[in-house]
Amino acid sequence: MTPLVEPVVPVPSTAPAASAEVLRPHAEEAFAGELAALAAQDDRPRPERWRMSPWAVATYLLGGTLPDGTVITPKYVGPRRIVEVAVTTLATDRALLLLGVPGTAKTWVSEHLAAAVSGDSTLLVQGTAGTPEEAVRYGWNYARLLAHGPSREALVPSPVMRAMAQGMTARVEELTRMPADVQDSLITILSEKTLPVPELGEETQAVRGFNLIATANDRDRGVNDLSSALRRRFNTVVLPLPESADAEVGIVARRVGQLGRSLDLPAAPGGIEEIRRVVTVFRELRGGVTADGRTKVKSPSGTLSTAEAISVVTQGLALAAHFGDGVLRPADIAAGLLGAVVRDPAADGVVWQEYLETVVRERDGWQDLYRACREVAA
Structure with a gap:
């Protein structure tokens, strides 16, 4: 198989710039100043295609004061070790699963991690009972498909596929809400770091920097439990309720x-x-x-x-x-x-x-x- 999508250097988010008209800007837009200040003063080693070092990512999440006096507001209030484990997981070949009861900031942490690591938190798959496999793998532009048959031009890459090709961080929200067969479409992606497209005889291989953050709800156990094969591909971090x-x-x-x-x-x-x-x-x-x-x-x-x-x-x-x-x-x-x-x-x-x-x-x-x-x- 030949690569379906050539690896490219990550580019800034194509989402509209934050403005007073946007009700809820993406994290990378709302906190652009803090992210830029951290990146500018960050002299620690950075994993391939990361916008800043793991230390700087943790500082962005937990807050602190930089040497030049810039104040980084805390995005997550909780045990520091939880954030450190989550960040270092993304620097390995293991995907990250944020687990917890509703309202423990799983989505919030996921978004800010992606914003700090890749500069783009929008490569998102929202898990529901009706999420199709195409949302995780790829779909087709049916007008082009019917007119010209399977082709690269007719293929519609999923956010996960785009993250693989660009070496960025993909997000899957409410993983356990998705049907089991859709969940398991992630197994090859997470284990082999490749996404085959048999219709074209090609594949997308993940480039360095790619990883995936999933969130799951403790209260959804028994809805669509993760298979043992898929769970092994994740490092699970439990986000607790506030201690005090x-x-x-x-x-x-x-x-x-x-x-x-x-x-x-x-x-x-x-x-x-x-x-x-x-x-x-x-x-x-x-x-x-x-x-x-x-x-x-x-x-x-x-x-x-x-x-x-x-x-x-x-x-x-x-x-x-x-x-x-x-x-x-x-x-x-x-x-x-x-x-x-x-x-x-x-x-x-x-x-x-x-x-x-x-x-x-x-x-x-x-x-x-x-x-x-x-x-x-x-």
Whole structure:
């Protein structure tokens, strides 16, 4: 077989430049300044076709201050060793699987890793129950295929195929949501580093710098479990929930601030107090016990992740800005709390009511939140 796609040097993302009109810029656009500053001062060895060294990639994820005073904001708050293992995995011939419960920043970490390593986080395959094999391998332009038969011009490369040819980082989101036969189309790619195209008698061979990051959800076990053959091709890194309430409050406050600025929401006075309440409620309900360890509580069916806490607070900010006095109050977060906790109206409704009566009602300084939640639930 002859190579289907000639190896090329990675080029900058062809995605539109970030502007005020873009609701959510890609990581390489939103943090272009930090990435450029890191690359400029990075004098450590870089793997082939990497934009910066593994040390610089980890610094970009975890944050720090460069010798010239440039501040790198943290993108991930968690154990440093987790990030170091993830980054070094990408520098080997093993693919990386980010595993964790919903809301543990798997997609966020995946995007920023790809942005730092390759300068392009857009080589993405979104896994769903309906993802076809063509999304992972390649497809065809059927107009050209019918007119001229199989040809290079008729072939439509997948993001994975393009990453192989360019020595870049591909991403596969929600790998376990994809059908098993589609998952297993990755085996040859990850083990042999080649993607055959039998219709043309050709192949695409991965060039140095290629690797793949996949994410999977702990709660999806039993949906489409990975085969042992495919799992062996990955180095699995588990992203945990934040260890402490303070860490989770910091994560929520930072992301809410970023989202608020992108949505032109004013900073709400007193917001940190309500963020701490939301985080406390979520941690207690998912842990099954109050923060002081004295009272056991029932857990609802939902995950109550950090990502959901961010959504609850962002919604509250919007309510305070557009229908309140601009100050984030319990009444602004009550509806969001109810929607996040009560997914099953029958079972979760009982859990929420018991928690309100036994914990929120009796907690000093939380009577305003109790009244707001009761009014919403009425």
